[in-house]
Amino acid sequence: MNKSISPYFFALAGVALLAVGVYFIKTTDDPHGLLRALPYIFVGIGSGSFGHGMEGILLRYAKNHAPAAAKQLEIERNDERNTALANRAKAKAYDMISFVFGALILAFSIMGIDFTVLVLLVCAYLFMLVYNSYYRYKYHKEM
């Protein structure tokens, strides 16, 4: 994400989106179409944005008030073992997601779920595989 954008902006925008989402959830009696999902999307994006903003604010605060702690935090973040652990965990999670997605598609097809949903799931699954292949090829060129 763009680092030049102030974390205060993210935090405030998050709170605003959250408030709008909650307002619509509380006030709309009989929502139709997009309005059924939109407030919840606002709440989701608002929460994420608020969390991201608060992280930035706390990091700034730590840098100004506790430089030693901030330095330690930076070391922990850039530590090569931590990075290797995170990447390994991500790889395991990817393997599991591929398996779960496959099982889910199979289960949905047996259950006779709506064809559109099934096609969307298959597309998402294929997108994931293509994305994997693309980065494999890209890194193959780079390394």
Add this chain to the structure above:
Amino acid sequence: MNNRLEEIRKKRGIKQEELAAALEVSRQTVGSLENGRYNPSILLAFKIARFFDLRIEEIFIYEEDERV
């Protein structure tokens, strides 16, 4: 890969925390390196060697029949 990191560090009277701070890695990384649970990148290996003013081979011992 084996290493003599713990032995060399203790001989020089350096704490794990101090070594970690000098190498800009976490203390857990130093611990894992010393236990042989984690093999460093070539960059970190050079940093360690430079810190102790030794050659990499004097700290890290490569074993031929090892599975990477």
